Amino acid sequence: MTNDNRAGGEPAARIGMVNYLNVAPIYETWKESVNQPEWEIVEDHPSGLNRRLLEGSIDLGFVSSYACGLNPEKYLILPGLSISANGAVGSVFLFSHVPFEQLGGAQILLTAQSATSIALVKVILEKFIKVKPKYTSGNIMELENEHDYQAVLAIGDDALKLVDGSDYLYQFDLGDIWKRETELPFVFAVFAVRREFAEEQPELLHRIHKELVRCCDDGRRALPRICELAGPRVPITQSKCVEYLKGIEYDLSARKRTALETFFSILITQGELPKEALPLQFFCWDQDK
Incomplete structure (x- = not known):
């Protein structure tokens, strides 16, 4: 295993994860299948992760979409990942x-x-x-x-x-x-990364991103088992858990990006977000660099 630890034994990456049921397909699969002790998981609610990412105590994580728009100069968005819904979200x-x-x-x-x-x-x-x-x-x-x-x-x-x-x-x-x-879906959270980390560790970030996407795909295919693990914490029955998680979406398609841009445009007009929140800025892996 490659030793990715920072100098002084600090974790190579500090990854913020929301321990809500809606993230269980990704997070439960991660806990079962990702064996990278140098990648530290930090649990918190969305606002807590917003604060941690802003202050630099985590390098990347699931944060409120609003928080990403509030500090666009500090973050990049990881493609293909969100907590979103095309209609009723249920939570x-x-x-x-x-x-x-x-x-x-x-x-x-x-x-x-x-x-x-x-x-x-x-x-x-x-x-x-x-x-x-x-x-x-x-x-x-x-x-x-x-x-x-x-x-x-x-x-x-x-x-x-x-x-x-x-x-x-x-x-x-x-x-x-x-x-x-x-007539649009809504993007509640995105996986954002601090720009400094993306610039200094692009290859490491690419590896983490791949694992997150894999966990998402695997977890979505195993909802009954995921609900057996995570449902009792709410508590919620397995059948209700599966029904609920089927309504949660984790992609960041072109239509989801349009939805996020629409939300940000409204907030910019209302003076809630800076105009620099648009256009959206994404992490792009360039293996030739």
Whole structure:
């Protein structure tokens, strides 16, 4: 095995991974089949990985799409990888006691775990529905009284738990609403790499990228087994887990890139992202360099 460790015994690569059920096809396959101890996996929720990538404590990882657009000068996107959905995603919900149209001026609690979902719910409410709520950020699962807020934004495993275990009258799937309004899929997360790492270690990054894509392909072909491993952590039954994961997509096709560009364009217009967020910048392996 090649010793890729940095000087001083530091890991050759520090890879951020979200330990949500929606990443299980990739992550569970990685844990089973990638034997590279010099590649360190760092688990966190999306916002935590956003922060780690920005501060340089990881070299690459699954991060919120929004975070990638917020710091385009720092990152490149790995081709062919995303957490996305072509319609309903099943784990990014605005849970509400009232219809969308009644949320103007209402108190909404937003999860602190995902910058992309926060940006998306604001686009949906303020641009598409034309209402302006009042936002607060916090831990959704520590909320003692569901009626303290008119609505809450929950993502990932928290959202899966609330789908069957809350008293909210309305469950708005943000991926479904985005598709209805734009006729496009939605890209919640991308695998981004710090530009310095890509420039200094292009061959190593190429090897990691290949393994990630392989894990994605293998994991997608083994959803029942993946759900046996990861489902009990939520918890969720195997059948519901398989149904849920069939709706998650992991590619970054031309249509997904168009969707991401559309989202970024809206946020640039609203002053939420710098104009340099477009065009999207991708890592390109050049073995002749």
